[in-house]
Amino acid sequence: MIPQPGYDLKVISIQINGEAEQYEAPLTVGDLMQRKNLTGKRVAVERNGEIVPRSRFDAQPLTDGDKLEIVVAVGGG
Amino acid sequence: MSNDNLIIAGKSYNSRLLVGTGKYKDFAETQAAVESSGAEIITIAIRRSNIGQNPNEPNLLDILPPSKYTLLPNTAGCYTADDAVRTLRLARELLDGHSLVKLEVLGDPQSLYPNVGETIAAAKTLVAEGFQVMVYTSDDPIAAKQLEDIGCVAIMPLASLIGSGMGILNPWNLQLIMERVQVPVLVDAGVGTASDAAIAMELGCDGVLMNTAIAAAQKPVLMASAMKKAVEAGREAYLAGRMPRKLYTASPSSPTQGMIAKL
Numbered sequence: 001m002i003p004q005p006g007y008d009l010k011v012i013s014i015q016i017n018g019e020a021e022q023y024e025a026p027l028t029v030g031d032l033m034q035r036k037n038l039t040g041k042r043v044a045v046e047r048n049g050e051i052v053p054r055s056r057f058d059a060q061p062l063t064d065g066d067k068l069e070i071v072v073a074v075g076g077g
Numbered sequence: 078m079s080n081d082n083l084i085i086a087g088k089s090y091n092s093r094l095l096v097g098t099g100k101y102k103d104f105a106e107t108q109a110a111v112e113s114s115g116a117e118i119i120t121i122a123i124r125r126s127n128i129g130q131n132p133n134e135p136n137l138l139d140i141l142p143p144s145k146y147t148l149l150p151n152t153a154g155c156y157t158a159d160d161a162v163r164t165l166r167l168a169r170e171l172l173d174g175h176s177l178v179k180l181e182v183l184g185d186p187q188s189l190y191p192n193v194g195e196t197i198a199a200a201k202t203l204v205a206e207g208f209q210v211m212v213y214t215s216d217d218p219i220a221a222k223q224l225e226d227i228g229c230v231a232i233m234p235l236a237s238l239i240g241s242g243m244g245i246l247n248p249w250n251l252q253l254i255m256e257r258v259q260v261p262v263l264v265d266a267g268v269g270t271a272s273d274a275a276i277a278m279e280l281g282c283d284g285v286l287m288n289t290a291i292a293a294a295q296k297p298v299l300m301a302s303a304m305k306k307a308v309e310a311g312r313e314a315y316l317a318g319r320m321p322r323k324l325y326t327a328s329p330s331s332p333t334q335g336m337i338a339k340l
Contacts, residue, residue: 042136049163070125072125073121073122073123076099
């Protein structure tokens with residue numbers, strides 16, 4: 001999401017897999033995936049306890065205090 | 078034995094051996110062991126991604142593609158119904174809507190014994206959300222029946238503690254479960270070597286799920302092959318129907334007539 005002229009840029013803090021990280025808003029889940037080089041990777045995302053479907057990554061804005069879980073498949077029994 | 082398939086949630090499988098994918102030294106060994114086991118259903122775990130560390134590191138799903146295997150995401154490490162449900166919702170999203178899952182809710186980290194109360198709570202939620210739940214549980218026949226009544230598609234009692242390799246410690250309880258439950262019953266956890274898997278199958282279990290028994294063997298790929306044969310042998314022995322045990326009574330295998338005369 002490209003900030004529009006006059007848009008009030010602000011820094012938001014997001015918990016990603018338990019670690020606090022700061023970003024400039026506005027930011028979508030899709031933007032974050034791009035920053036993390038996760039675009040197109042097999043990951044699943046939960047935001048504040050709710051699944052964010054891959055198809056909605058670009059439409060889902062992140063707000064201050066959001067808690068994200070980004071998971072992958074690993075070996076397990 | 079082509080007409081003796083394992084049916085889970087309406088889908089047919091040739092192999093009655095289900096294997097986990099944890100504890101291998103690398104992906105190549107995981108892949109070779111899974112291949113050697115002949116398993117069609119393989120369990121995977123869901124964990125936080127190591128963001129940014131190495132984006133090009135291979136993904137488990139690249140070496141074990143969902144197009145080739147039925148992946149069974151688990152809830153290993155979850156101690157509450159809520160965590161288990163969230164984990165499986167993430168799994169369903171990760172696997173493009175795939176609904177067959179393995180539910181396990183653990184009680185404590187020392188025994189990894191199932192917390193049946195939380196397991197039942199999670200099963201209710203998951204079934205209501207359309208998941209097909211294969212459930213790891215204790216070998217309690219009452220709990221097993223409750224989980225079937227909730228709508229679980231397979232009941233998977235432990236044979237002994239997860240990763241213990243102690244084998245089938247209570248065959249009587251497994252039989253009590255199989256008498257009460259209509260859906261497939263699979264031994265999950267505790268198998269240590271091939272004979273344990275064979276015993277589970279001879280008891281009439283519909284399948285066996287194991288991980289450590291293969292992954293922690295000296296030669297995992299060879300053990301995977303042994304387990305494949307043990308499950309097949311045990312199944313055939315069960316279907317063949319073993320001879321009755323005769324305590325204190327021997328019975329010669331060779332004819333008693335026509336012996337040569339004493340000189």
